Amino acid sequence: MILTVTLNFALDITYELDRVEWGRTNAVRPVGRRAGGKGVNVARTLHQLGHAVTVTGLAGGTTGAVAREELTTSGMTDAMVEVSGESRSTLVVVEAGGEVTGFSEPGPEVSGLEWDGFADDFPDLVDGASVVVLSGSVPPGVPVDAYARLIGLAGAVGVPVVLDSHGDALVHGVAAGPAVVAINAEELSGVLGSDEVSVVAGAERLRRHGVSAVVVSSGPDGIVCVTEEGSWRAAPPERLSGNPIGAGDAATAALAVGLVEGRSWPERLCDAVAVSAAAVCAPLAGSFDDSVYRRLLARLEAEEIGAS
Amino acid sequence: MILTVTLNFALDITYELDRVEWGRTNAVRPVGRRAGGKGVNVARTLHQLGHAVTVTGLAGGTTGAVAREELTTSGMTDAMVEVSGESRSTLVVVEAGGEVTGFSEPGPEVSGLEWDGFADDFPDLVDGASVVVLSGSVPPGVPVDAYARLIGLAGAVGVPVVLDSHGDALVHGVAAGPAVVAINAEELSGVLGSDEVSVVAGAERLRRHGVSAVVVSSGPDGIVCVTEEGSWRAAPPERLSGNPIGAGDAATAALAVGLVEGRSWPERLCDAVAVSAAAVCAPLAGSFDDSVYRRLLARLEAEEIGAS
Structure with missing residues (x-):
């Protein structure tokens, strides 16, 4: 079982x-409404890839209850x-021309008591897991070192x-030594405080703070990994248009699978690029287009990057 | 008691x-979340104006339950x-610069059974009311002559x-002879199938189909009424910026009050213009800025329009 953590469900x-x-006021077509947050997108991708997945995090109120119900209906284990x-709602507005605009509530x-309660019970959940994936922002009130504590x-x-976050939560998390960022x-760029460093050099700099592997996605330009074993790059062989929200989470799911199955880094990278691009082709975050995934995976190759 | 009807709660x-x-994905500030639909905006304005108000319509699911709870908390009677x-959600995105964009679910x-049940019980609700206000679109499945039946x-x-709707529901409603449209x-323009008719001539044309009075709002350009007793126009004496969604509903509330209290048409019109402009100054649809309302009301005068 892979355990995904979505503190801001x-x-x-x-x-x-x-x-x-x-x-103006716009009439919209019947809408999709389902559980979300980056960790849920990861879990949904894992489920579609055929892996048992348990979803944990913090949920509350009617919004939380509605989202949890959908989680169970969709075949994931609700913890x-x-x-x-x-709990918050997030809204994604998808225009027929391909423009995607998101609105994310805080x-x-x-x-403090609620957060401590979560952390105290966390080891029991982790006990049955092969990998833990920590994703996204932390809600107000949760301390900035939350991910560090869970790691x-x-x-x-x-x-x-596997850690996917940003800002201070990422900085603290990195110091706690996750297997993959x-x-x-x-x-x-945000965490380095500069966008003048190349992706490879930046990933290497982050890795030195105690992470075995840093994987950086540049959207349609592909994904780079900088690991103890070497550095590789892979990019989708064709341009795909659609909804890019959740594409990074699909890649994270593939990296978690690679960790569980002990695949080589070039294999993990190709899998991450393929599923991420296939996620762009699916209208809702967390889903991917299975035929696109298979087609890309057959054509992808990772390229090794020389030491910088 | 004034009864407002919101079929598409x-x-x-x-x-x-x-x-x-x-x-892109935009972080939003903590959000307002309350009962809505045009009839609820009317009810909220009536409540703020000090009138007892009962809200009826069709509500369902968790979304309906959350909205109904807020209705009661805010002091309106939930029927x-x-x-x-x-029930649907509607989303309004308000930018600091004043741009307001709405998204309205169907x-x-x-x-048919649910609609018939509503109509069968409607006379009991109407029994205690001095005026009925019918507002907005009808949800899928409700027949196009719904408002005609209720009238x-x-x-x-x-x-x-008082009827405020559009399209076919309005056309059918007008034929059933409401006191005020x-x-x-x-x-x-939509119901006349032309925007080449002046507002006054168009209102007169609609009135001849069996309505005592037709009141047409042109946003910041003010409101025109064409009635059996004559025609008048009033406009806000100053330009106000803010959220125009719900401003028309505030005007409708003032017209309902005018009907209950048997005010003259020039008085009703000034009241409608003042509360509608004051609603633009309040951030959430259904609320109005009390001091703006009083200030404008003191300065407003309706101008009689000669027979066209």
Whole structure:
């Protein structure tokens, strides 16, 4: 079982329409409404890839309850922990021309007691997991070293962690030594405080802070990994258009699978690129187009990058 | 008591942010979340004006339940009728620069049995009302002559009706003889099938189909009424910026009050213009800025329009 952690759990709402008229009221077509947050997208991808997955994190209120119900209906195991605040919604507006605009609410205020309760019960959940994936932002009230604490707890029972976050939560998380850090190029620039460093050099710099492997996605330009064993790059062999929200989470799911199955880094990278591109072709975050995935995977090759 | 009818009841969500970056994911500030639909906006304005108000319509699912709870908390009487479908959400995105963009979901599929049940129980609700206000679109499955049927039922027990709708529901409603039709200039053009008719001539044409008074709002250009007793025009004496969604509903509320209290048409018109402009100054649809309302009301005068 792979355990995904979504501290800022959400109800994802997707609106589809031909074209948004800004400054007006727009009628939208019947909408998608399902559990969300980056960790849930990862879990959904893992489930579609055929892996058993348990979803944990903090959920509250009616919004949390509706999202949890959908989680179970979709075949994932719900191990969310209840908080007193109301879980957030996230909205994605998809225009027929391909423009995708998202709106992300801050999330519920979580008390110190609620957070401690989650962390105290976390080892029991980790106990049955082969890998833990920590994804996304932390809701208000959860301390900035939250991921560092969870990485420590997983490490204590020998379960490796894949971390995808940004800002201070990422900085603290990196210091706790996750097995893999999976981020996008923008998050990497953000945490380095500069966008004048190449992706490879930036990933290498981050890796030296105690991570075995840093994987950086640059959207359609592909993915780079910098690991103890070497560095590789892979990119989709064709341009794909669609909804890029959740594509990074699909890549993270592939990296978790690679860790479980002990695949080589070039294999993991090709898998991450293929599923990520296939996710762009599916209208809802967390899903991927199976035929696109297979087609790309057959054509992909990772290229080794010389030491910088 | 004034009875407002919202067949397409909603949970209104308002996002505020400095500026939307289209094609990206935008972090939004903590959000407003309350009962909505045009009839609820009317009810909220009536409540703020100090009138007892009962809200009915069709509500379903978790979204309906959350919205109904807010309705009661806000001091309105909840007489919604439960349907099996899930009530819709509407989203309003307000940018600091004043741009307001709305997204409106279609609403739940209502069965013929559910609609008949509502109509059968309607006379009991109307029984205690001084005026009935019918507002907005009808959800999928509700027949296009829905408002005509409700106007007939209210007429049978001598309770006058204010109707604010558009398209076919408006056309059918007009034929059933409501006391007042309150619409905006765009809805008038839509129902006349032409925007080459002046607002006054168009309102007169609509009135001849069996309505005592037709009131047409042209946003910041003010409101025109064409009635059996004459025609008047009033416009806000100053330009106000803010959220125009719900401003028309505030005007409709003022017209309902004018009907209850037997005010003159020039008085009703000034009241409608003042509360509508004051609604633009309040961030959430259904609320108005009390001091703006009083200030404008003191300065407003209606101008009589000669026979066309």
